[in-house]
Amino acid sequence: MIKKGIRRQIVLHYFIVVFSALLLAEVIFLLAIRTYYYDSIYSHIKNHIDNVEDYYYQRINPGLDGNRDLASMLTYYDLNSANVQILDTQGNVLINSSEFQPDMSVKTADISQALSGNVGRWVGRQASTGENVMAVSKLEQSSGQDGYIVRYVTSLETVNDKLFNLTMLATGVGAAVLAIVLVFSMGLANSIVQPLNTITAVSAEMARGKFNQRIKGDYKYELGELASTLNYMAQEIVRSNQVKDDFISSISHELRTPLTSIKGWSETINSGGYDPEETRIGMEIITKETERLIGLVEEILDFSKLQQNEMKIAIGRVDIKELLQEIMLNLWTKAESRQIELRLKSEDRPLVAGDANRLKQVFLNLVDNAIKFSHEHSAIDLVVYFEGDNVVTEVRDTGIGISEDHLVKVRDRFFQVDPLNGGTGLGLAISQQLVELHKGILLIQSTLGEGTTIVVSLPRLPENTAQTDGAPELPPADEKLS
Incomplete structure (x- = not known):
């Protein structure tokens, strides 16, 4: 099991997308194949009925007379791999090409469709044998007669076996595709997650103050930009720290020099003697150095105000x-x-x-x-x-x-x-x-x-x-x- 994280999300999303696409494609494919096979069987039987009608009714046009005529009709309508039945309009089987004779009338949908003037079609399980079959029926009327229903019943077991084999083959191909997608998605996820783990580890070191750390590796696209940005950030922090250290050193020197002068002249004046000229010079130096200190402090305060957006100007x-x-x-x-x-x-x-x-x-x-x-x-x-x-x-x-x-x-x-x-x-x-x-x-x-x-x-x-x-x-x- 892949632990929670970006790797899992990438693999899961790819898997779901491909699985959904494959499932939809296979369902559509299998339904199309099933429809194609069933329609082919139906078209074959319907064409056979049309051909028999042209020959039997237009050329021979017999008058049906009892079982002998039904048997003749059954012979003309006979079709290999299909059971032919002649039914009356009530659905009762009058004659059957197979040895099995049903005891009850047929009430399936193809009969009602045939009575309405269409070529009826019904697919289902035959009650007597439990076998999947297709029934195709059509009403045939002769002059002066009530008409008969010609019904073909053909087994779908062979076709269903082929469809099952196709289903298993499609399932196997889908499973293979999913396995390949899984492998490739894990590879793709690793190509993203591993650099991110490296970047995260180096960033953690930077957060601890180790700004000499750098992200190494030739990463592409957004990952490369992220790595370059973090490296640049570390470089700028190092430079800013160096500038800050130089500033502290410089400002310490700038403050120490005037303070030393002020302290020295203060001690000189306090030591006595009170030479007017020397005292005047000393006081001037103290005043000058004091103003210099005030200027330095005001410059730092001004910069602080600007950095905090607190500087106000009188227009x-x-x-x-x-x-x-x-x-x-x-x-x-x-x-x-x-x-x-x-x-x-x-x-x-x-x-x-x-x-x-x-x-x-x-x-x-x-x-x-x-x-x-x-x-x-x-x-x-x-x-x-x-x-x-x-x-x-x-x-x-x-x-x-x-x-x-x-x-x-x-x-x-x-x-x-x-x-x-x-x-x-x-x-x-x-x-x-x-x-x-x-x-x-x-x-x-x-x-x-x-x-x-x-x-x-x-x-x-x-x-x-x-x-x-x-x-x-x-x-x-x-x-x-x-």
Whole structure:
């Protein structure tokens, strides 16, 4: 007995379908053969009656006179392998070609059919002998006579024996076909179940945290896709875990450095001496490192909110040109320290509907990254232009660029192109999601060694809205965009 499972279901379904089809086909076949044999016997007797009628009544046309004429009629109607009877219209046997003479009148269906003018037919078991027979009867009328019923009775035992043999042969063929189907269905079931068992076993190992396990085997179709998907999932989990470990290591370093500075200067100040200049420098460093810690924590909190769809943005009218000018002022000192020139080229009044603080966070991160990865004595271009119903902003640098391998991962959370430069690896991931919250698109184009261009496309406010003095009709503040 096959235990419950997919294998059993496949075998059972195939078996039931083929068995039902075979049973229906064999029943139809055997009924057709039986009908063919019985109709052949009936047609043979009926044709014999028609031929005798043509000869006996049209050419001889005797006047029946007692038993001598009945005997003559019986002789003409005689047929090999069939018993011929001459009956009156009451069903009484007047003369019989066999030695056996029935004592009672015949009341079978063929008699009533013959009396109604048809060639009657009846198949059944003969009461006196218990034998399966077919009776064919027809009413024959002579001029001036009441008429007689000519009845043929032939045994069906030989035909039934042949039909039984055909039935047994068909049953044997059906059993052989079912056996072959059973073998093939079990093979098919095994070809599906065995890979599934392998996949299940490896998946169980993955569930226990063994993500180095892989599903081996060249599986086809859906099973192959399932195996590839699970292998890819394990690979991505391993990569995510590695990225997470790198992030923990990086963030630990990022937190430790400012905390060490804060602790060192705090101890220095507390140690006494109170040199005004030294104290001032120490307090500035403590303030700077504290702000750096706050920035790191806020970046992590922002990412957490975005991941949980809890980030809310206050919608208003934002002039991208003014926003970029403010960012250039904020980053001017950092760019000047590396002799990097910030250049802005913009259309007039590039207005979008958005959260000014969040959009400033996006572009501040993009320009800061451009400065961080640009060569000294280079330039960064900020270009703003209209494209259809969108305001497009490009941040172009001629820095180190990004390789093709890193380009597909650079927007992943915690990923850092150069871990030595510091940071959490969340800035670009957060920028991507903030742009999407504003119904915009962020694209990255880069060539290693030649520079990077980041394109941000945001929906532009309608022209009539942009030219009005009042506020545009925008969603209410703090509404979360999705």
